[in-house]
Amino acid sequence: MFELVVLDSALRMATPLIFAALGGIFSERSGVINIALEGILLTGAFASVVVTYYTGDPWAGAFAGVFAGMLISLIHAIVSIVFRADQIVSGVAINLLAMGATQFLTWIIWGSSANSPPVQGMAHWGLPESWGAIARGVNAVIGHYPPLVYIALASVVVAQVVLFRTPFGLRLRATGEHPEAVDTLGVSVVRMRFSGVLLSGALAGLGGAFLALNTHQFVKNMSAGRGYIALAAMIFGKWNPIGALGACLLFGYAEAVQMGLQGRDVPTQFVQMIPYVLTMVALVGVIGRARPPAAIGKPY
Amino acid sequence: MVRWNRLAGVLSPLVAVAAAFLVGGLVVLAIGESPIRIYAILFRGAFGSVDGVGHVLFNACPLIFAGLAVAFAFRAGLFNIGGEGQLYIGSFVCAWAGLALVGVPAWIAIPLLILAAAAGGGLWASIPGVLKARFGVHEVINTIMMNFIAIGLTSYLVINVFKEAGQMTPQTVEITAGQLPRLAGPLRAIGIPLPLANPLNASILIALAAIWLAWFILYRTTFGYEVRAVGLNPQAAENAGINVRRTIVLAMVVSGAFAGLVATNEIMGFRHRFLDNFSSGLGFMGIAVALLGKNTPVGVLFAALLFGVLNTGALEVDVFTDVPRELILVLQAVTIILVVVGNEVLARKLRAREARVALEAAGEAS
Numbered sequence A: 001m002f003e004l005v006v007l008d009s010a011l012r013m014a015t016p017l018i019f020a021a022l023g024g025i026f027s028e029r030s031g032v033i034n035i036a037l038e039g040i041l042l043t044g045a046f047a048s049v050v051v052t053y054y055t056g057d058p059w060a061g062a063f064a065g066v067f068a069g070m071l072i073s074l075i076h077a078i079v080s081i082v083f084r085a086d087q088i089v090s091g092v093a094i095n096l097l098a099m100g101a102t103q104f105l106t107w108i109i110w111g112s113s114a115n116s117p118p119v120q121g122m123a124h125w126g127l128p129e130s131w132g133a134i135a136r137g138v139n140a141v142i143g144h145y146p147p148l149v150y151i152a153l154a155s156v157v158v159a160q161v162v163l164f165r166t167p168f169g170l171r172l173r174a175t176g177e178h179p180e181a182v183d184t185l186g187v188s189v190v191r192m193r194f195s196g197v198l199l200s201g202a203l204a205g206l207g208g209a210f211l212a213l214n215t216h217q218f219v220k221n222m223s224a225g226r227g228y229i230a231l232a233a234m235i236f237g238k239w240n241p242i243g244a245l246g247a248c249l250l251f252g253y254a255e256a257v258q259m260g261l262q263g264r265d266v267p268t269q270f271v272q273m274i275p276y277v278l279t280m281v282a283l284v285g286v287i288g289r290a291r292p293p294a295a296i297g298k299p300y
Numbered sequence B: 001m002v003r004w005n006r007l008a009g010v011l012s013p014l015v016a017v018a019a020a021f022l023v024g025g026l027v028v029l030a031i032g033e034s035p036i037r038i039y040a041i042l043f044r045g046a047f048g049s050v051d052g053v054g055h056v057l058f059n060a061c062p063l064i065f066a067g068l069a070v071a072f073a074f075r076a077g078l079f080n081i082g083g084e085g086q087l088y089i090g091s092f093v094c095a096w097a098g099l100a101l102v103g104v105p106a107w108i109a110i111p112l113l114i115l116a117a118a119a120g121g122g123l124w125a126s127i128p129g130v131l132k133a134r135f136g137v138h139e140v141i142n143t144i145m146m147n148f149i150a151i152g153l154t155s156y157l158v159i160n161v162f163k164e165a166g167q168m169t170p171q172t173v174e175i176t177a178g179q180l181p182r183l184a185g186p187l188r189a190i191g192i193p194l195p196l197a198n199p200l201n202a203s204i205l206i207a208l209a210a211i212w213l214a215w216f217i218l219y220r221t222t223f224g225y226e227v228r229a230v231g232l233n234p235q236a237a238e239n240a241g242i243n244v245r246r247t248i249v250l251a252m253v254v255s256g257a258f259a260g261l262v263a264t265n266e267i268m269g270f271r272h273r274f275l276d277n278f279s280s281g282l283g284f285m286g287i288a289v290a291l292l293g294k295n296t297p298v299g300v301l302f303a304a305l306l307f308g309v310l311n312t313g314a315l316e317v318d319v320f321t322d323v324p325r326e327l328i329l330v331l332q333a334v335t336i337i338l339v340v341v342g343n344e345v346l347a348r349k350l351r352a353r354e355a356r357v358a359l360e361a362a363g364e365a366s
Helices: A004-029 A037-055 A058-082 A087-110 A133-142 A147-165 A167-177 A179-184 A189-215 A226-236 A241-261 A268-284 B002-030 B035-047 B050-075 B083-100 B106-135 B139-161 B184-189 B203-220 B222-232 B234-239 B244-260 B262-271 B282-292 B297-320 B327-365
Strands: none
Touching: A004 A037, A004 A147, A004 A167, A004 A189, A004 A226, A004 A241, A037 A058, A037 A087, A037 A189, A037 A226, A058 A087, A058 A189, A058 B327, A087 B282, A087 B327, A147 A167, A147 A189, A147 A241, A167 A179, A167 A189, A179 A189, A189 A226, A226 A241, A226 A268, A226 B139, A241 A268, A268 B106, A268 B139, B002 B035, B002 B282, B002 B297, B002 B327, B035 B050, B035 B297, B050 B083, B050 B203, B050 B222, B050 B244, B050 B262, B050 B282, B050 B297, B083 B106, B083 B139, B083 B244, B083 B262, B083 B282, B106 B139, B106 B244, B106 B262, B203 B222, B203 B244, B203 B262, B203 B297, B222 B234, B222 B244, B234 B244, B244 B262, B282 B297, B282 B327, B297 B327
């Protein structure tokens, strides 16, 4: 079970979860619940494949994923921050919209509502082989994963620093805990919450791009509940980037093990359930209470 | 004043639906088709024949149950996103009871299976209810998590324990006990030419009864009053002597029971088997139905019928035009976003109006 190949695929499985969970953290720390992560992942995946398909450049695809993620999260921001509608309802509606729109457009563009044709994935990072043994050694290490895996890991560190070591992070967290106080100090609650939600769209969109580029195509509903698992990882990691990383790795590991067990006589469904059960246990507080930001879900 | 509120409450979903159709029309126009033609085909598919109307009712039926589940919980201030999981567990328990009652006459088996479906859904929903009442954990996350657990659990049971021997399809053997009759036979007897192949079955009658029941519980019982009081203001309800925790748990149980009743259509009326992963999001569509129906039982009926029309007509659009049926998914999502925004704008307008009226009244008094 601890074979290298499982750990290897665990990290790949964890990558979209890491991006989406980080996104969830930025949104929820600002006080906006983001059930829409699922739909944002799907949108990001779709946009990245479309752009990669037409440009042949997966990096352009990744940027498109970020952009599309921000665009659809903008709907969430406008509906829940400007119109102050229920954030959960808005998220549910966005998930429906993403599901319908991506299938609809897949059909319009490629004439199939099931999947896109294959597109190019990202080239792994590495030094030219002609540089000799050192280059080969370096390549063996960093050339092993698609670049977005490293970007995901780096994003965790950046997110942790931004949230807990910068004025912006302090303001964002304060907006989620006590928006009245933030407002009194002359910081715009609306602007902070827009930042949180749009950041979550950018990150989850990138997660979707990884998901699609790693499979080299778009498949309908390919997010397959990962947005909800990311939500679980965010809670399990107590709304902290480093904690969420741990949870994502754990959940990615569970997914990898489950895939490794497929076809054998082991009920994989129970392995699949682990993230969900753990999250419920964490919320009840058996292993240290997970406490959401105080003002979460409340329009301001 | 009250009449104006009520009128606005009915008008705002209608406006949202009309606006969504407008957006959908623009989308159709953008891909070079005629919106009028597409919508004509859509409505012809739904209303152009008795068969079509039968399919509309058949498609609306599970949405009524799923919508009632969300609406009922909502009245208690609870957001039950777990309809999907509850309907899986309800359907599985229903199927299980059906398999256990082989040979039992229909008049005993049918009520027992209905009870099993409701009990399964209710029990599954009670868990997030208890976690909310006892530990204060928000029900949204727990119900989402329990959707996945329910799907995994029933999938395991069907594939590893109950699968029909020698078959590839992950489903149980045919459940012969407690099958609900199809309505084509009786309807033809009274002169309505519903084709015998039409899947419309007696579950639609149970759905109509469920709408009445939800209305009766909410507006004619003490429990319903408590549910609405807790939903409007839990603090005030507590002060008035209502046991808020108990009401929360019971409201979740009733909500889950409604979701479980989806089994009356899917298992007892239509499939007569439990098929792994059969639902494909009925529970989530229930959320949309409840929102569009403004969380009232009668509203749920109309919203479910509208979605039934869209689902039925979409097939026709899919077959006869170059527009894919996914168009209706876009229509539904846009409708919901507009309803949500519309409700907020309307609520704010009404509040402003009330404040102005109050101010004027105060001005006249002084």
